[in-house]
Amino acid sequence: MSLxxxxxxLCDIDPIGVEAxxxxxxxxxxxxRGRVATTAGDExxxxxxxxxxxxxxxGHTHIxxxxxxxxxxxxxxxxxxxxxxxxVWWRLDQALDAESIEMSARIAAIQALRCGTTTLxxxxxxxxxxxxxxxxxxxxxxxxxxxxxxxxxxTDRHGKAGREAGLQENRRYAEKCRAAxxxxxxxxxxxxxxxxxxxxxxxxxxxxxxxIGAGVHIHVAEDPCDETDAKQRGASSLIDRLAANGLVKAGxxxxxxxxxxxxxxxxxxxxGLTMAHNSRSNMNNAVGYAPVxxxxxxxMLGTDGIGADMxxxxxSAWYISRHQKAGFGPARILDMxxxxxxxxxxxxxxxxxxxxxxxxxxIVITDYRPFTExxxxxxxxHFIWGLSSNHVRHVLMNGEWRLRDxxxxxxxxxxxxxxxxxxxKMLWERMSVMR
Numbered sequence: 070m071s072l073x074x075x076x077x078x079l080c081d082i083d084p085i086g087v088e089a090x091x092x093x094x095x096x097x098x099x100x101x102r103g104r105v106a107t108t109a110g111d112e113x114x115x116x117x118x119x120x121x122x123x124x125x126x127x128g129h130t131h132i133x134x135x136x137x138x139x140x141x142x143x144x145x146x147x148x149x150x151x152x153x154x155x156x157v158w159w160r161l162d163q164a165l166d167a168e169s170i171e172m173s174a175r176i177a178a179i180q181a182l183r184c185g186t187t188t189l190x191x192x193x194x195x196x197x198x199x200x201x202x203x204x205x206x207x208x209x210x211x212x213x214x215x216x217x218x219x220x221x222x223x224t225d226r227h228g229k230a231g232r233e234a235g236l237q238e239n240r241r242y243a244e245k246c247r248a249a250x251x252x253x254x255x256x257x258x259x260x261x262x263x264x265x266x267x268x269x270x271x272x273x274x275x276x277x278x279x280x281i282g283a284g285v286h287i288h289v290a291e292d293p294c295d296e297t298d299a300k301q302r303g304a305s306s307l308i309d310r311l312a313a314n315g316l317v318k319a320g321x322x323x324x325x326x327x328x329x330x331x332x333x334x335x336x337x338x339x340x341g342l343t344m345a346h347n348s349r350s351n352m353n354n355a356v357g358y359a360p361v362x363x364x365x366x367x368x369m370l371g372t373d374g375i376g377a378d379m380x381x382x383x384x385s386a387w388y389i390s391r392h393q394k395a396g397f398g399p400a401r402i403l404d405m406x407x408x409x410x411x412x413x414x415x416x417x418x419x420x421x422x423x424x425x426x427x428x429x430x431x432i433v434i435t436d437y438r439p440f441t442e443x444x445x446x447x448x449x450x451h452f453i454w455g456l457s458s459n460h461v462r463h464v465l466m467n468g469e470w471r472l473r474d475x476x477x478x479x480x481x482x483x484x485x486x487x488x489x490x491x492x493x494k495m496l497w498e499r500m501s502v503m504r
Contacts, residue, residue, distance in 0.1 A: 071095045072468065073107050074434065077116040080448055082123065083407035083422050085400060087445045092121070094430040097467040102426055114463075119438050120456065123422045124187025124431030124464065125379040128369025128409035129286075129324045129345035132191045132206060133165055134158070135173040135180070136493040137374075141501070150292035150356055159226070164499035165195035170202055172492045174209035175485055181215050181377035182472045184458040185433035188413045188421060189215055189377065190345075190369070192259055192286055192324070194222035199234040203242040207254050213480045214464070214471035216252075216431075218416045220259030220286045223274060225266050232270055235259070236277060243281045252429070253467075255416040257322070260287040263307055264298035268314060275315030283416075284320035284342075290333070291325035292356045308333035318342060322412070324371065327351055327359045334363045341366055343412050346405060347373035348386040362395045367408035379406060380458045387453050399449035430468035435460040 072094040079088045079102070093101035093111075107113050143156040165173075170193075181189060189210070195202050203219045210217045219242060223235035243256030258278045260266060266274075278285045289311070290296060296307045304310035308329065311317050319341040326344050329337065337344065344364050350373030351357060361368055372382050383402045390397065410422020420428040437460040443451050464472035471479050 070110050070112060071100065072112045072114065072465075073105055074121060074432070075105070075107075075113055075115050076118055077121040077434075078118060078439070078443065079424050080120050080122050080443075081424050082403045083410060085403055085445055085448055087443055087448055089118075092424065092432070094432070094465065094468045097430055097469075099424060099426055099428050099430050102424065114434070116434055117438065119462075120435045120443070120460070121424070122185065122433040122435065123410065123424050123428070124433055124466070125185050125406060126188040126190065126409035126413045126421060127181070127186050127372055127377050127379060128190050128405070128412065129322070129347055129371025129373055130177075130189055130191050130377065131193070131374030132177040132189065133162060133170060133173050133193055133195060134374035135177040136169060136489065136496055137161060140493075140497050150354055151294050153354055160500045160503045161496075162194040163196055163503060164496050166198050167205055169492050169496045170195055170198060171205040171209045172489050174206040175213060175480070176489050177377065178210050178213035178215050179477055179480065179482055179485065182213065182464050182477060183461065183475070184376070184378040184380065185435075185461040185464060186377040186379055187215055187431040187433075187464065187466055188218070188410070188417075190218040190286070190322075190371070190409065190413055192220060192222055194224075194261070196224075196227045196231055199231070199238050201238075203238060203256070211253065213477065214466045216254065216413070216417060216421075216466075218255045218257060218413050220257040222259045222261045223266070223270065224261040225270055226261070236273060240277060240281060243283045247281070250418060252417050252419040255283075255418075256281075257283050257286040257416065260285055262288040262291065262295055263310060264295050268302070268310075271311070271314035271316060278321070284322060285316055286322040287316065287324065289323040289326055290328040291351075292354075293328050296328060306333065308336045312336065322369075324373070325351065325356075325359060326364075327357045329360060331363070334360055338365045343367045343369060343408065345369045345371045346386060347371045348389045349373075349375050349382060352385075352389065358389060358393045361390065362397055367411065368405050369409040369412055370402070370405035371409070378458045380452070380456055384453050399453050403449050403452060430465055432465040433461055434463040434465075436462045
């Protein structure tokens with residue numbers, strides 16, 4: 070049986086376009102677009118002239134932070150970015166166990182659906198539960214709905230054994246996904262940041278990436294400490310250290326790039342890799358603004374673990390670009406969302422982020438009926454100043470209902486939230502005794 074969405078305002082982001090029409094969905098794909106005739110047996114949904122969008126993609130997130138909302142503050146108040154990591158996030162990741170990893174992913178998936186986000190490019194860390202951790206995240210996402218492009222955060226913070234376990238988890242999971250080729254999950258090779266990795270570790274990441282055929286997903290220049298550390302290790306600069314170890318190349322994802330100088334930006338552009346911009350997180354950590362206007366490579370939009378609301382992230386990215394006098398228009402923000410979908414598509418082997426025939430039927434149906442004219446030219450303005458996650462009414466994943474009339478179809482949200490509060494309490498208690 071096919072599903073037909075009638076009377077929709079189809080809003081494309083890649084390329085930007087607006088068209089009144091219908092969609093036929095069959096076998097998990099968009100099978101027809103335009104004026105679609107219905108037949109006996111079709112499930113027909115009248116969208117009432119409301120905006121219909123492709124499912125959104127979060128270009129860089131940390132699912133494991135889902136249970137951090139409201140957690141007690143650190144006994145030691147951080148005074149800089151490195152201390153934020155040390156006294157907050159590194160205590161959280163060390164406190165994670167199998168139950169809290171899986172619950173974090175389940176909550177993150179529910180949050181994503183409610184915001185119209187259907188794919189998560191995630192960067193995971195749980196140093197006391199490394200082996201099999203990505204399977205736990207996959208299991209939870211599978212139950213609720215979103216697709217995942219996952220990796221484990223390789224680091225030297227926990228010694229060589231911890232590093233090797235991280236590399237092995239990346240290898241194992243990427244090979245598993247490559248064998249399955251199911252379009253739902255894919256693996257990248259994860260790394261924390263240059264300042265927590267020695268040269269041998271960086272080289273091993275590049276070697277593993279080449280062997281597996283999966284890009285490296287790494288934090289780069291989020292804070293000046295990354296550059297300082299590279300120079301203390303004898304490199305002339307951070308970008309030179311990464312390049313010397315084979316990591317400045319197409320297919321890799323550099324998250325943040327907040328403190329890349331003009332020469333580093335040019336190296337990134339020449340390599341043709343992908344950047345991930347996380348505006349709200351950068352403001353929250355007070356680390357500055359990435360040189361977005363200087364990047365000619367794809368720039369994805371991510372939340373860095375601050376939920377999964379890409380509408381809010383898009384709005385924030387626009388406002389901070391204005392504050393910083395970045396010099397680009399609202400359409401650049403939609404291009405970042407499109408870049409996230411294109412990168413996820415490349416990893417998963419399916420077409421995401423498009424309302425075209427043959428694309429995966431990951432679709433967001435809103436109740437946003439424009440109160441001013443909505444056209445191809447002004448869609449970016451409507452996206453930033455009109456649309457929000459509050460307008461998300463239904464979500465289809467692979468042609469299946471995952472959110473229907475704002476109710477999560479595939480999971481018992483109330484029961485999960487009851488359980489997650491208890492799991493969160495135990496997680497916070499474990500954190501409280503860590504130093």
